[in-house]
Every structure is written in C-alpha cells, then in structure tokens.
Amino acid sequence: MNTEGPAANDGLHLIPFRGLRYVPERVGSLAAVTSPPYDVVVRPDGLHHLESADPHNIVRLILPQANSTGDRNQKAADTLARWLTEGILAADPEPALYVYEQRQGDLLQRGVIGALALSEPSEGVVLPHEDVMPDIVADRAALMRTTAANLEPLLLTYRSMGNPTGATAVIERTVLRSPLLETTTEDGFSHRLWSVTDPADLAEIRSDLSERQALIADGHHRWATYLRLRAEHPTPGPWNYGLVLLIDTARYPLRVRAIHRVLNRLPASEALAAVGGSFRARRLDVPLPQALEALGKAAAEGNAFLLAGDGAFHLLDRPDPELLSRTVRADRPEAWRTLDATVLHSTLLDHIWRIPDTPEYIAYIHDTEAAVTQAERRGGTAVLMHPVPEDVVRDLAREGVTMPRKSTSFGPKPATGLVLRSLRLD
Structure with a gap:
C-alpha cells in the first residue's frame, strides 16, 4: 500500500x-x-x-x-x-x-x-x-x-x-x-x-x-x-x-430523504399540549401517504412537522416568528436558521419539550412506517420530517456550517x- x-x-x-x-x-x-x-x-x-x-x-x-x-x-x-x-x-x-x-x-x-x-x-x-x-x-x-x-x-x-x-x-x-x-x-x-x-x-x-x-x-x-x-x-x-x-x-x-425522530418518553397528547399556540396544529385522519403529502405542501411554505403516535397524524406548521427569533441562533446563515431540523432541535426539543438529545430519549429512524410503529408501541411521539434539498446541504457545507445531526438521509x-x-x- x-x-x-x-x-x-x-x-x-x-x-x-x-x-x-x-x-x-x-x-x-x-x-x-x-x-x-x-x-x-x-x-x-x-x-x-x-x-x-x-x-x-x-x-x-x-x-x-x-x-x-x-x-x-x-x-x-x-x-x-x-x-x-x-x-x-x-x-x-x-x-x-x-x-x-x-x-x-x-x-x-x-x-x-x-x-x-x-x-x-x-x-x-x-x-x-x-x-x-x-x-x-x-x-x-x-x-x-x-x-x-x-x-x-x-x-x-x-x-x-x-x-x-x-x-x-x-x-x-x-x-x-x-x-x-x-x-x-x-x-x-x-x-x-x-x-x-x-x-x-x-x-x-x-x-x-x-x-x-x-x-x-x-x-x-x-x-x-x-x-x-x-x-x-x-x-x-x-x-x-x-x-x-x-x-x-x-x-x-x-x-x-429525511431522518425521523421518535421521542420515547413523550406521549403525542403531551407533545401537542406543550406546543399550544406556538405552531398551528391540525389533526389529519388520513393514511400515512396522504399525511406525508400534506407535510410536503406545508414544508414548501415554511417549517412543518408531522406528529404521530396516538393513531392519528398531527401537522404542525406556521411557527410563531417571535418564538423562532428567541430560540434559534442568530449567528448562522439564514439557510441554516430556517432548516426544519434547526427549528425542531432549537425550538421544539430544547425549548418547548425540553428533551435531551440522548438515545434514552430520542431514537433516530430512517424508515417512516417504522418510526410511526415504534412511537405507537412505546407510547411516544414520532416527529416525521420533510427532506432537505441536496443543493442546500452542499451550499451550507461549503460555508463551513454544519446542520443538526441526522438532518438528512442520502x-x-x-x-x-x-x-x-x-x-x-x-
């Protein structure tokens, strides 16, 4: 060699x-x-x-x-x-x-x-x-x-x-x-x-x-x-x-593709109650494919997440701008600050749900159906994500800016x- x-x-x-x-x-x-x-x-x-x-x-x-x-x-x-x-x-x-x-x-x-x-x-x-x-x-x-x-x-x-x-x-x-x-x-x-x-x-x-x-x-x-x-x-x-x-x-x-999160110790009902009016929350009584389609449409307009775990799907979108300004770091590029993964970790996990990013509390699951199944089995909450375009990933990397871990799945x-x-x- x-x-x-x-x-x-x-x-x-x-x-x-x-x-x-x-x-x-x-x-x-x-x-x-x-x-x-x-x-x-x-x-x-x-x-x-x-x-x-x-x-x-x-x-x-x-x-x-x-x-x-x-x-x-x-x-x-x-x-x-x-x-x-x-x-x-x-x-x-x-x-x-x-x-x-x-x-x-x-x-x-x-x-x-x-x-x-x-x-x-x-x-x-x-x-x-x-x-x-x-x-x-x-x-x-x-x-x-x-x-x-x-x-x-x-x-x-x-x-x-x-x-x-x-x-x-x-x-x-x-x-x-x-x-x-x-x-x-x-x-x-x-x-x-x-x-x-x-x-x-x-x-x-x-x-x-x-x-x-x-x-x-x-x-x-x-x-x-x-x-x-x-x-x-x-x-x-x-x-x-x-x-x-x-x-x-x-x-x-x-x-x-996106990598989803399963919050092992947070039931979906408690997750939704904690969000309150910080995001718009809508219950979707539809199968998973249609729920993901709704997530994609919402994500095209801003930060959006799909919660599961209680037998239904709940679409979170339109976060409170003032809340984002208080919880998301201001010393990063706009493309980083507006990432769903950034808002999830900075605003929802750290500020609203107060969940530590450790395996005991959060599992990272690539397969969508598996994430929903595990959340329901454990009495937790699945947070389903929309994928980040490759060009955004590459541009941030060239700027030397790293995304929250497990933000993408190529x-x-x-x-x-x-x-x-x-x-x-x-």
Whole structure:
C-alpha cells in the first residue's frame, strides 16, 4: 500500500486496497450476509432479523452483542479473525479499487470504493454537513480500533461536469465486464461489484479525483472516527485512510430523504399540549401517504412537522416568528436558521419539550412506517420530517456550517458486507 499522503490543498486521494469479501461457497447467499449501515438497522427487530438470516451476517461485526462495550468489540474482533481462519472471508489477491453498482427499477447508482486519504474539514477536501455525537464516535472508534478494520464504506458525493470522463469513464467501461459478485437483497436492490487493477485505469481515476471536493452524504460519525484514529496513529500508514464509496451525483443523482425522530418518553397528547399556540396544529385522519403529502405542501411554505403516535397524524406548521427569533441562533446563515431540523432541535426539543438529545430519549429512524410503529408501541411521539434539498446541504457545507445531526438521509446507501478493509493487510 502506498502510504504517501496527498500534498496540502490537493483534492481527493483514493488508493487501492486488498478487499476482504465473503467466499460465496461458504455462506448461504451473499444477500443473506449483508446488512444496511449500522445506524440504519432498526433495533431490536431488524437486528434479530439479520442475525437469523445467516450465521455469518455482517451485523455480527458492525453491531456485536455482549454485556459490555469491551466485550462487544472483542467479540467482533474474534469473529472477524475466526471467519478469516475458516475461509468465510478472504482477501483479494491484489490491491484494487472497486466499482459498485446498485439498481432498483429506474434507479441506478454507480461509484467507486477505495481507501481515501483523510483530511480535516478546514482543508476543504471532504466536507461534513452534520454535527456528530461524541459518544457515538467513541463507540465506533473502539470497535474499529479493536477489529483494526473498516467494516463498511462511508457514502461521499462529488460533482463533475456530467461528462463520461475520468473516473466515470472507467466505471462505465468496467461495468461491461463480468462482475466479481452480484446479488439482490430483500429490499429489491440488485448489487454488483467489480475490481479495478489496471494501472492505466487507476491513474485515470486518480487524476480525475485529484481535482474534486467531496460531501459526506452518509457516515459523519464514521468519518469523525477515522480522524480520531488517525490522530492516534501519527506515523504514515493505513490509519491515514478510510474506506469510502464515491458517487458522482452529476452522473448518478442520489435520493435525499429525511431522518425521523421518535421521542420515547413523550406521549403525542403531551407533545401537542406543550406546543399550544406556538405552531398551528391540525389533526389529519388520513393514511400515512396522504399525511406525508400534506407535510410536503406545508414544508414548501415554511417549517412543518408531522406528529404521530396516538393513531392519528398531527401537522404542525406556521411557527410563531417571535418564538423562532428567541430560540434559534442568530449567528448562522439564514439557510441554516430556517432548516426544519434547526427549528425542531432549537425550538421544539430544547425549548418547548425540553428533551435531551440522548438515545434514552430520542431514537433516530430512517424508515417512516417504522418510526410511526415504534412511537405507537412505546407510547411516544414520532416527529416525521420533510427532506432537505441536496443543493442546500452542499451550499451550507461549503460555508463551513454544519446542520443538526441526522438532518438528512442520502441514498441508496451501500450494502454493508460486500467488501471490507483490513488495516492489518494494508
């Protein structure tokens, strides 16, 4: 592995690595051993479902189960070592970049997976757009440190001029070949993976990306984890790089969805009573799709949220302007101050409901139906959000302004388990 880092102010520096991949003959199916990213797995139902899908499902590495944090991380490291010894996982024979394709109906996403040189936000090469929680970073760092592996790629985006040149040209030539693997997961997405080892192709990708700037679409906590672990290993080496999937959204636009909140200890009736006249509140006795449609129309005119948990939906919109001026920070750009996530956290959660942003009180759920179901099951409140346009996210990131954590969900997200990176091999 070339451990020479990029020069200051360079663009993206993506290098090949020896991917760890499941040996198809040793598992029931590739689909059965994959998982969504660790923070998308709905627990406990989704976790149990994945664990029972196959004894070698990747969830046993990304979300190991034991009585203590140390035991969980050691269990993941021991499991990874055992799977390598038993030939469940094996390293590819030579370093490669990997072209990755996801397809579902008319939706097509292609990108390249590799080990990306790490950079601080101040360097302007990789831009975060969301805040992170220190306890989650500490948890992910402990797992990564113990396993010495990048178990799932982050999702990063960049924008070319949209022409099939550089990395995109290599991708579109590569997909004409037979893939290393292909599978279809239960969500209906087909996945294909190819290796790129030809020196000319690698040089073409390297030259193209050296002029690019990337936005973190998914994986802010894992990126912060990479940076923490790099600081612990100052000598140039494998800890100076992190596993990423890079997507050119000029060629393959991503979907941007909201991430919803479930307030575990606040019943919907109490949430509505506390809001009082601070927002306009309307009960919607309609199915979820129509309620979300109403949310979208309201969000086009201003801040709006959909509350659920008591068997109905309640649309909150038209917040009191004076209340917003008192509760939302004035030292941020207008685009940040008017974000739904900003108003939710600054005005509703902090001021009206007075709920701390900890896992005990707030669960972050990507799937809308799952958020409603969990709120009803727990006697809590689901706060359903409307997605933020990608251009707003990118513009704020370029200004160096971070959004409240879990403000957006870019997708489709890469399936976890198709290719891993061992730092011991690098």
